[in-house]
Amino acid sequence: MTMISYIAIAITLLLSLLLARPAGLYMAQVFNYERTGLDRWFGWLEKPVYAIGGIRKENYSWKQYALAAVLSNAVMMLLVYLIFRFQGVLPLNPSGIASMEPTLAFNTVISFMANTNLQHYSGESGLSYLSQMLAIVFMMFTSPATGLAVGIAIIRGLTGKPLGNFFVDMVRAITRILLPICFVLALVFVALGVPQTLEPTALGHTLEGMTQEIARGPVASFLSIKELGNNGGGFFGVNSAHPFENPDAISNLLQILLMLLLGTGLPFTYGKMVGNKKQGRVLFVSMAMMFIVFLGISLASENAGNPAVNALGIQHQQGSMEGKEVRFGVAQSALYSVVTTASETGAVNTMHDTLTPIGGLITIGNMMLNTVFGGVGVGFVNVLMYTMIAVFLSGLMVGRTPEFLGKKIEGKEMKLIAVTLIINPILILLPTALALLTQSDTLSNPGFHGLTQALYEFTSAAANNGSGFEGLGDATPFWNISTGIVMFLGRYFSIIAMLAVAGSLAAKKTVPETSGTFRTDKALFGTVFLGTVLIVGALTFFPALALGPIAEFLTLKP
Amino acid sequence: MKTIAVSIRTTVALMIIVLAYQLVVTGIAQAVMPDKADGSLIYNDKHEIIGSKWIGQNFTSPGYFHGRISSIEYNAVSSGTPNYAPSNPDMLERTKASVEAWKSENPGIPVSELPVDLITNSGSGLDPHISVEAAQVQIPRISKSTGIPEEQLKELVAKHTQDRELGVLGERVVNVLLLNIDVQKTVNGK
Structure with a gap:
């Protein structure tokens, strides 16, 4: 890697930093129920949706809010399940794709509704254009909109305001945030070379006289919401490593910015909504610090390359190129892998299975912590959860009832948070152990790396990331059903529990701030927050990581 | 019950919008840059x-x-x-x-x-x-x-x-x- 690669990374991150605050403040405006200038711009689109949907702008209790989120998502899952099962006979299927088998449809439906996008099928051969456009892209809009709505409702609850109306929030998230940005970016992606066509697979005759079939489709409109909504599922099997899904370094830059836009914006939305900008900034800086350290480690490891390959005496200046694309090289590949796991998007421009052991460790660690920005809405909810744990621990240390935003955090909230915290390792480690015991024939790589493959799959499912160590033979009923359940619980358990916490806090009286109050908008609190995240994460997952990527690293010799 | 009805009706409305978005993008792309849009x-x-x-x-x-x-x-x-x-x-x-x-x-x-x-x-x-x-x-x-x-x-x-x-x-x-x-x-x- 040369100096110029570092400059490119610095430019990318700087652009992302510049976009975060405006994006966050815009989101705060979108979810402000007072009449604003925005109503004029989006009213024409929203009024028909409210009318068809029968949506009334009434405030929900936390239970009603949670019920609406879960029920609406259940309805969508049912409809999309039917589309998958009958895509073979439904229209818009020019390439003649067959209908989907039940366990795979079960997995795919949960995967896309839960903002995960784990894919046990390959887009080229597994989905008709109708399924891609009406089922997959539809969920790619409604899933992040659900997450964003829930995140905003929880922030409202923390400030003591009514939680709002789920349907209004979801529709606004789509019409005012996701749709306009995606529309513009989709056209930019086409200009860069991403296909947008309803024509079937093209048949070419190559220079060497062979035939070459070229899969294509309406990729650009899919790509923009895939990244912006932190969905991550690829139109094609290899996702954004496919030249059609990521033709050059500019499309790569735009994808990185899209993945980070809403997640980095939310701390600022939060700061604005709770009326304490410093509060949002402390969390943003803490997360950014973790991000930079992880990125540095990943870059160093990928750049050093694979010692076993380097030992063959070839010219290995480029670093570890197995599973990477030349147009991105090590720098843009490592950057993308850290961004996609930090933002819980799950899109990939390099095959994570082929990353060096430490490069792979970083991606998996990002997902285990799930607090480095995180996915749209729910990622920030997870950050708030860790914030309250940090507040609680600080309270214990000084022997005071912990307070957060002027609300006392007591037994009821901490019980909900503790259960949410403990469910994450249960969802990851137990099924991994089960898979290693019974499914070792589906692991494609031998030794320690095989263990990492299973661990990665469930970590990705539980964190609703959706990337994979794709060598894993995961298109079997065991993997379809087990990861389906893990994705479902990983998503909806924390949504409901944290809405309950918000509802409980909203009902409490605000206690006045005194000189004894532990301030949560200072650098000291940022340190406590980081310590909490790293200690809780390390204690929980270090043993599993030691058996997987760390052991592989230590045994990888020239 | 009411929430289910709203869910179903909103789902239908949003499906129409999402499909329309993709068709409009396809239309514009095919009209303005057909070579790139076709691969x-x-x-x-x-x-x-x-x-x-x-x-x-x-x-x-x-x-x-x-x-x-x-x-x-x-x-x-x-x-x-x-x-x-x-x-x-x-x-x-x-x-x-x-x-x-x-x-x-x-x-x-x-x-x-x-x-x-x-x-x-x-x-x-x-x-x-x-x-x-x-x-x-x-x-x-x-x-x-x-x-x-x-x-x-x-x-x-x-x-x-x-x-x-x-x-x-x-x-x-x-x-x-x-x-x-x-x-x-x-x-x-x-």
């Missing part, structure tokens, strides 16, 4: 499809520049790699075999000049590019096989070298298919 296909003189600018092809003949290793042999009806871990012995064996094959196909060129991208599988299996070094190191073989002078091949490589985007982003690459089309034209033109 940047490349045609020969008889208006037959040769391939796509963005999709690599399998090149094995000594007279063409070779691309990255592709376990799917550049069949773009799918995409993929073997997903070899760095510690996978099969990967090491394949890489060693590639190095041996390189030696016999390119006699006289030291292995220390063989860039790593030529002996590793790309992420997509369809990588249309190789590094500039990987193109240059193949010039002697192609020159010997086709009779095109090395100087002329160097010019062709330079012509098809794309610099970093905006001068900084990504890597310098050579598009193998576009380069080989020119190689073929040069051979046929003689």
